[in-house]
Amino acid sequence: MTTATAPPPPAAPRAKRKGVLGTRPWVAACFLLPALLLLGALVVYPIGYSVYRSLFDASGNGFAGLDNYHEVFTDDRIRTALKNNVIWVIVAPALATALGLIFAVLTERVCWGTAFKLVVFMPMAISMLAAGIIFRLVYEQNPDRGVANAVWVGIHDTFAQPAPFPGAHPRPTGDLAAADGGSFATKSAVRAGSPVALPLVAVKPEDVAGAKEAIPAREVAGKVTGTVWMDFTRGGGGTAGKIDAGERALAGVKIEAVKDGRTVASATSDSDGTFTLPSAADGARLRLPASNFASVYNGVEWLGPALVTPSIIGAYIWMWAGFAMVLIAAGLAGVPRELLEAARVDGANEWQVFRRVTVPLLAPVLAVVVVTLMINVLKIFDLVYIIAPGSSLHNANVLALQLYQSSFGTDVNQGVGSAIAVFLLLLVLPVVFVNIRRIRKEREGRR
Amino acid sequence: MTAVDQGVRARQSLSARIAGRLGGGLVRLFLVVVGLLWLMPTAGLLLSSLRDKSDIAASGWWQVFSHPAQLTTSSYSTLFANDKVTHSLLTTALITVPATALVILIGALAGYAFAWLDFPGRDWWFMVVVGLLVVPVQVALIPVAKLFNALGIFETTIGVVLFHTAFGLPFAVFLLRNFFAEIPRELLEAARLDGAGELRLFTRVVLPLGGPAIASLGIFQFLWVWNDMLVALIFADSGNPPITVALQQQVRQFGDNVDILASGAFLSMIVPLAVFFAFQRQFVSGVMAGAVK
Numbered sequence: 001m002t003t004a005t006a007p008p009p010p011a012a013p014r015a016k017r018k019g020v021l022g023t024r025p026w027v028a029a030c031f032l033l034p035a036l037l038l039l040g041a042l043v044v045y046p047i048g049y050s051v052y053r054s055l056f057d058a059s060g061n062g063f064a065g066l067d068n069y070h071e072v073f074t075d076d077r078i079r080t081a082l083k084n085n086v087i088w089v090i091v092a093p094a095l096a097t098a099l100g101l102i103f104a105v106l107t108e109r110v111c112w113g114t115a116f117k118l119v120v121f122m123p124m125a126i127s128m129l130a131a132g133i134i135f136r137l138v139y140e141q142n143p144d145r146g147v148a149n150a151v152w153v154g155i156h157d158t159f160a161q162p163a164p165f166p167g168a169h170p171r172p173t174g175d176l177a178a179a180d181g182g183s184f185a186t187k188s189a190v191r192a193g194s195p196v197a198l199p200l201v202a203v204k205p206e207d208v209a210g211a212k213e214a215i216p217a218r219e220v221a222g223k224v225t226g227t228v229w230m231d232f233t234r235g236g237g238g239t240a241g242k243i244d245a246g247e248r249a250l251a252g253v254k255i256e257a258v259k260d261g262r263t264v265a266s267a268t269s270d271s272d273g274t275f276t277l278p279s280a281a282d283g284a285r286l287r288l289p290a291s292n293f294a295s296v297y298n299g300v301e302w303l304g305p306a307l308v309t310p311s312i313i314g315a316y317i318w319m320w321a322g323f324a325m326v327l328i329a330a331g332l333a334g335v336p337r338e339l340l341e342a343a344r345v346d347g348a349n350e351w352q353v354f355r356r357v358t359v360p361l362l363a364p365v366l367a368v369v370v371v372t373l374m375i376n377v378l379k380i381f382d383l384v385y386i387i388a389p390g391s392s393l394h395n396a397n398v399l400a401l402q403l404y405q406s407s408f409g410t411d412v413n414q415g416v417g418s419a420i421a422v423f424l425l426l427l428v429l430p431v432v433f434v435n436i437r438r439i440r441k442e443r444e445g446r447r
Numbered sequence: 448m449t450a451v452d453q454g455v456r457a458r459q460s461l462s463a464r465i466a467g468r469l470g471g472g473l474v475r476l477f478l479v480v481v482g483l484l485w486l487m488p489t490a491g492l493l494l495s496s497l498r499d500k501s502d503i504a505a506s507g508w509w510q511v512f513s514h515p516a517q518l519t520t521s522s523y524s525t526l527f528a529n530d531k532v533t534h535s536l537l538t539t540a541l542i543t544v545p546a547t548a549l550v551i552l553i554g555a556l557a558g559y560a561f562a563w564l565d566f567p568g569r570d571w572w573f574m575v576v577v578g579l580l581v582v583p584v585q586v587a588l589i590p591v592a593k594l595f596n597a598l599g600i601f602e603t604t605i606g607v608v609l610f611h612t613a614f615g616l617p618f619a620v621f622l623l624r625n626f627f628a629e630i631p632r633e634l635l636e637a638a639r640l641d642g643a644g645e646l647r648l649f650t651r652v653v654l655p656l657g658g659p660a661i662a663s664l665g666i667f668q669f670l671w672v673w674n675d676m677l678v679a680l681i682f683a684d685s686g687n688p689p690i691t692v693a694l695q696q697q698v699r700q701f702g703d704n705v706d707i708l709a710s711g712a713f714l715s716m717i718v719p720l721a722v723f724f725a726f727q728r729q730f731v732s733g734v735m736a737g738a739v740k
Contacts, residue, residue, distance in 0.1 A: 027645050028566035035557035035576075035616050042613035043579050046590035053589065103481070106474050118727070119482045123489070124734070125723035126716045127674030129691045133712040134488045136701055137495055137508075145507045147491055318488060326731055350470070379583045382676045386698055400585055400677075407589050408681055414589050421586045432578045439577055 054418035068419035081397040093373035100324025121322030132386025135315040139302035149299030182290035192282040196226030214249035214273040224277040249273030257281030305395040331365030496709035522710040535693035546611040554619025562627040626660035667733035
């Protein structure tokens with residue numbers, strides 16, 4: 001698949017090409033008519049009409065001058081779209097091209113490189129709608145369903161210890177009460193030599209499955225001791241605040257002794273629920289920090305307001321990195337091997353060869369890829385419209401989406417819609433001249 | 448292996464060679480991981496589409512590896528029992544095939560004229576057509592909607608076909624003209640001396656010789672139109688839309704419709720993927736030639 005059958009290379013220079021022996025202009029007109037008719041009516045005329053329409057108000061009757069353009073740059077929603085488009089145009093082509101370059105260079109040395117290229121290039125063939133649905137599934141918030149969060153939570157929980165008893169709290173009547181930041185603290189100060197009771201309820205059954213029975217802490221002179229346990233007797237009965245028979249110990253709970261806002265000592269409860277603090281804790285209040293009770297980590301809100309645009313850019317890169325890779329691989333095939341070998345003989349390592357020889361030689365191809373992707377990204381619509389859920393659609397807004405909404409969607413004002421259309425056209429206009437100049441040059445080279 | 452190559456090998460120290468091996472291994476590992484990463488989203492869609500709606504709501508698709516009994520085609524049964532969806536596939540075909548055929552035919556006629564016929568301002572006209580390559584479809588949405596309304600073809604299949612044909616033409620003309628221009632002059636002159644008329648020359652000499660370019664163009668345009676959503680969203684009959692729009696109409700209730708969406712999305716991908724795998728070379732060359740689009 002790497003060898004493409006592009007149009008054959010230009011033949012040897014020839015005299016200015018003439019028509020084949022005496023055709024009359026009207027014959028040519030017949031050949032051209034269908035194309036020119038369609039292009040004129042559905043491409044050229046609309047450009048003119050859009051420019052004209054953009055100067056009128058929503059109803060289309062009142063002349064509005066440049067008001068619509070003014071609105072494009074002041075309306076909040078459209079400003080969000082502009083801002084997002086800038087992010088898209090800078091980030092997406094750069095990342096897709098960088099990945100394409102890396103893949104193209106690395107696959108050259110692997111015999112199954114073609115299979116790899118096929119896999120990465122494949123998303124190019126499917127619709128943005130299908131890709132959108134695919135990534136709605138990937139970015140599903142619930143880590144049990146969305147693979148992105150499943151992986152993310154897996155990594156997170158490997159490095160951050162999950163809280164031992166999420167959701168647990170004391171009874172409202174006891175000595176323990178809610179303190180700042182989701183922690184709990186004793187109202188009274190604790191004394192060395194008199195064991196402290198720290199009863200908690202609302203512990204999830206699966207968190208105490210297999211836990212030992214709680215026992216009262218021993219009195220130790222000069223030290224603060226106590227017990228953390230689940231103050232709930234299965235099957236009813238028992239007294240609140242007392243360690244009744246059969247009540248479970250809560251192991252691994254962190255306890256801090258706080259004096260005047262400073263933590264002076266800390267301990268962790270044993271498997272029987274008891275803990276021992278040094279004498280420094282005498283007269284302090286005991287605090288159970290929030291990290292004991294934090295709810296289960298639920299992963300990243302990929303499609304929430306803050307991350308929705310980067311997430312959709314991720315889906316775009318999945319689709320288009322293959323495009324960059326294939327074009328760059330074709331360019332790479334044209335790089336003379338002798339140059340690379342010469343650099344290696346001169347003692348350059350692989351990175352230097354890549355950085356100083358390969359990349360500069362590929363610069364023209366890289367430029368074409370980046371410019372193509374930029375034009376493509378300016379017009380991005382389907383992916384955003386499908387992936388962004390209704391609640392963050394505004395945050396993910398882009399020009400092409402706003403144009404659709406302004407023209408046919410939720411906030412119709414075809415004057416503004418036309419102004420956005422003209423603005424988009426102006427943004428791609430420089431490329432028209434680049435293309436024409438390139439073709440002119442080819443022509444001249446041929447003559 | 449070239450002599451230079453061997454020379455370099457010989458000069459490498461043992462440690463450098465070990466590092467090279469290790470680097471090669473890392474490169475392979477990296478590529479395998481990236482390849483799996485790239486496959487995973489599509490695999491997720493396929494496996495999701497093969498699970499029951501309640502299973503999709505309860506857990507992720509990777510659960511099928513530990514619970515293979517979950518695999519079922521019930522989502523596809525639901526999908527095919529839904530008239531609207533089966534009909535939308537037909538509509539997609541009815542849009543895609545004519546739009547592809549028309550672009551090839553009209554583009555080839557014009558490409559031939561630009562390559563081989565004499566008329567005033569030929570190069571200038573060609574520049575104009577090339578200039579139209581990058582015009583975003585968005586520019587034409589409002590004006591063409593008005594125009595189609597006046598002509599009575601707004602929200603019809605004909606309208607969608609005409610729109611796709613028009614916007615496919617600049618690329619078609621560009622690609623085919625460049626390809627036709629490389630046909631040896633002698634071939635055309637010989638046919639002309641044999642008394643072939645302009646039309647005969649076009650159908651008997653130019654079209655057959657243009658085969659590879661026409662194939663690239665056809666595949667490119669076919670995928671483009673098959674995968675389009677925006678144009679169909681506006682110009683197609685919303686009561687009888689192509690598959691992309693039919694699915695898009697369900698997306699806002701994503702959770703409720705996840706079974707239809709997953710199976711429908713996969714179904715809509717089968718044809719493009721089959722075309723892609725069958726005609727990779729032509730597709731790639733179309734993409735490369737179309738890099739200006």
